[in-house]
Amino acid sequence: MNLRAAARALAALALVLLAGAAHAQQPAGAASRAGQAPEAHAEVAVGSKRFTESYLLGELVTQSLRRAGIAAEHRQGLGNTAILEQALSSGAVDVYPEYTGTITRELLKLEGAQAAVSLEQLNARLAPRGLKAAVPLGFNNTYALALREDDARRLGVASLSDLAALPPAQAGALRLGLSHEFLQRADGWPGLSRAYGLRMAPGAGLDHGLAYQALARKQVDVVDVYTTDAQIERLHLRVLRDDRNFFPRYDAVLLMRASLDERPLAAALQGRIDEAAMTAMNAQAEVDGRAFADVAREFLDRGSAAAASAPAGAPASPPGFMARLLAPDLGRLLLQHLAMVFGSVAMAVVVGVPLGVLAHRVKALSGLVLGAVGVLQTVPSLALLAFLIALVGTIGFVPALLALFVYALLPIVRNTHEGLAGVPQGLRLAGAALGLKPAQVLRSVELPLAAPVMLAGIKTAAVINVGTATVAAFVGAGGLGERIVTGLAINDHVQTLAGAVPAAALALVVEAVFALLQRGVRRGV
Incomplete structure (x- = not known):
């Protein structure tokens, strides 16, 4: 075999794999519809960010669309807000779960009183971008800072103002494990530290999931959390009260392209998920090790009240390594x-x-x-x-x-x-x-x-x-x-x-x- 033959073989293999990958990336059921009459709706690309709750909400949106007879694909774990905003603008994604506080602060760059806008006002500002926020899901998941309960009692802190009032020696000894996005966001550490006069060094960024592990192992002392995180109760954390109301409301909505018809999603999801139900679903995925798709399917099948009570029993045994490997x-x-x-x-x-x-x-x-x-x-x-x-x-x-x-x-x-x-x-x-x-x-x-x-x-x-x-x-x-x-x-x-x-x-x-x-x-x- 000479180099030319090897190069031809490599190119042929690449073409075959590229064609196969294009087929593999079709949504479930697309192949079975080949040759049939066109559907009333085009395929919808659903995005999600790289944390448990976003994965789950993305699955809920995807499965709700499919149950309404609309072809949908979940493009999960797409990184941060900036990447998903660009994905929406380019048409690579049609809809993804977002929070009103993130939209106002991160996408629209509104500060202070300007950030307290209604959904109608929000959509008036999003319209020039070809976007809209719709389908309020029913819960508020705000940012917060949290630390271990025993440390909170020892330091005597219950609010962010208490944290800011700590003597320099105590404040300097606290190790922060903040997520990468929180370190950069306007509604994250830069604005929060200015609003409260926090004097701790933020340190290097940590993945949101790994930060909880580092907190449990006492490698860090303070982390940023979402208030519906399942790990808060499991690790016995104290969430510090935002007594100066720095963080806006982060009501969960679906951010989508303006051309997308939100009615099928509104019929399936609007107002159906409260804080307890979302926390329960997060726990089923993150603590019990259940698949995102399974948790979402059960919620849609049984309703929010049943889903909220699901974790009360003995946690299901998560699949072992070989089952995950050969999934x-x-x-x-x-x-x-x-x-x-x-x-x-x-x-x-x-x-x-x-x-x-x-x-x-x-x-x-x-x-x-x-x-x-x-x-x-x-x-x-x-x-x-x-x-x-x-x-x-x-x-x-x-x-x-x-x-x-x-x-x-x-x-x-x-x-x-x-x-x-x-x-x-x-x-x-x-x-x-x-x-x-x-x-x-x-x-x-x-x-x-x-x-x-x-x-x-x-x-x-x-x-x-x-x-x-x-x-x-x-x-x-x-x-x-x-x-x-x-x-x-x-x-x-x-x-x-x-x-x-x-x-x-x-x-x-x-x-x-x-x-x-x-x-x-x-x-x-």
Whole structure:
């Protein structure tokens, strides 16, 4: 097998996987409707943020739409407010659960008395963006700060003003474990610390789910919470009273594109979820380890009153590792992961090999080309994804594929350059003496001899991208990272391992496949 044959095989595999991934990302039931008459409603893309409650509300919206006969897909765990706002604007998402306080402070940048607006006033301000807030779900889930009950008693704090009044030594000794979004939001730490004169250092950001674990292990002392979080009661935390009313109301609503008909969702969900029901559902998912889809289905089947009382009995035993590992979504996630990896590597081969040849042939450009792809490799993955989302105007598979393509360039360009540099000059001269033109010498002499080194670069790019592709789940691209992101969101190590283990196994398989390809190429040289 020569390099050309290997490249053709890689490109063919990438095309097959890209087509398969596109099919795998269709919503449930779409394939079965092929060939039937068009539905009255187009498919609705439902988004959710990366925390337990948002996952659950996203599932409730998705299942409610399907029960109304509307095709719907849940694109879960899409990161923070900024990413979901862009997803709404681009049409990648049609609706997602949001809170009125977040809309006023984060999206509309309203402060103070301006932030206290009615739903009608809110929609008047959202209309120029092509958005609307509808379907009030029935509960208020505000931000708060919380600490362990024994620490609260020892320090004598019950409100945020009490926390601000602590002596400098006591305040300075408190370790804060605030979520990344809370650290940046206008209605988060920056505004809260100014409003109360809080003097503690905020420290590095923590994932919301991991912050509870750190609090239980006494690695941090104060965390930001949502008031319907299931972990508050479980960990015996004291939620500090917002006695200066800094936080606005965070009434749960559905933020959607203005063109979406909210009536089916209003009929199913409006006013049906109170604080007790939402806290109970959060507990079933986060404490009892039940699947988001199962909790949402039970709520819709039995009603809010029954759902609120569900956790009173003995908690259900969560599925074990093997059940999570071999769950029905494994095939879909694996196909999406492979499509991202081999699609990006095939693109990088098409671009990177010519760049490597250029760097070798034109010495003046060698440093520029190698330096440029080296700098691209240093860009943090989430930062690159955010930039590409803004560039292409959508979330999901496309920006993830482009990001992985960027990361695959360096090993391919560098190994192409080094492989060509390692070809003995005498063989080039021999080819020229036989009357071969420079392009023919490259094609018939240099590239075949450089093939083993070049293929090693392609292998490195593929193995690196297997791991990097897990980050793509933060922008709704799917893949095995979807399980990892979900596990982090609900602090479920088994769920995280159910995504990490197959990703690691896939990296080993890719390594072995490319080792066989390298062996074949060496035989053909």
